[in-house]
Amino acid sequence: MANNIEVKELLEAGVHFGHMTRKWDPNMAPYIYMERNGIHIINLYKTAAKIEEANSALKKIAASGRKILFVATKKQAKDIVAEKAGAANMPYITERWPGGMLTNFVTIRKAVKKMASIDRMKKDGTFNTLSKKERLQVDRLRAKLEKNLGSISDMTRLPGALFVVDIKREHIAIKEAQKLNIPIFAMVDTNSDPRQVDYVIPANDDASKSIDKVLSSVTAAISEGLSDRKAERDAKKSEDAAAKEAPKAAEATTETTTEEK
Structure with a gap:
């Protein structure tokens, strides 16, 4: 895979800094390298290996045409995830x-469709027939829906996977994905239980530099999967076009031979 991640890059981004030792979850022990000044240090060689493992799986999901839903509501991660x-x-x-x-x-899909219907109202002029008060209410509803659901408006079916930053904070999302057997990928810090996640990426989930580094690698793998899917579809279209043209070419050759005789 083109986006191999170096341990040195992870170190520079501060991915190795865990939580204070008194806040740790013992199930994270396999991913902890040592304790320094009361803080757990994550084993970055294991992090790099886990990123590669996650990237490979995410690339396949993206290539299959399924969506990966990213979840991060903490301040440090919001803008990075959105970008x-x-x-x-x-x-x-x-x-x-x-x-x-x-x-x-x-x-949820009904709420997204409501957003689309408001947009149609504005295009076809129906919106202008409403009273000033009604227009204000509709605008407020549209803004609220856009804020909460605008980023998932293209998600017409359940995602093929969930990618979470901070599983303790996003525990409701984790529980819902578990109920539906949706694979969970996540950045897991030393204060969380990795057993809740299918693809664990042991990493500092509090620092924006750390989140940015991991997300850059993960989304690069997803983009690679999407490119592979596009190339495959383009190749199939070319094959289909060639298959359609073949009988015509054969027919033309037969006609030419007949005329020559």
Whole structure:
């Protein structure tokens, strides 16, 4: 894979800094290298290996045409996730997690469709027939829906995977994904239980530099998967076009031979 990650890069981004030792989760022990000044230090060789493992799986999911939903509502991660996931054309939640986002997906889709219907009202002129008060109410509703669900408007079915920054904070999203057997990828710090996640990336989930470094690698792998999918589809289109042209070419050759005789 082109986006191999170096341990040195992870070190420079501060990915190795865990939480204070008294706040640790013992299940993170396999990923901890040592304790320094009361803080756990994450083993970056294991982090690098886990990033590679996650990237390989995410690339396959993206190549299959399924969406990966990114979830990060903490201040340090919001803008980074919005930028990286948006650039990779993947849905994301950076505001409050809407309860039932996955387990009651039909209702969430209705809210997204409501947003689309308001947009249609504005295009066809129906919006202008409303009273000033009604227009104000509709505008407020549209703004609220855009803030909470605008980033998932293209997600027409349940995602193929969830990528979470800080599983303790996003525990509701984790529970919903578990109920539906949706694979969970996550940055897991030393204060969290990695057993809740299918693909663990042991990393500092509090520092923006650390989050940016991991997300850059992950989204690059997803973009690679999308490129592979596009190349495969383009190749199939070319094959289909060639297959359609073949009988015509054969027919033309037959006609020419007949005329010559």
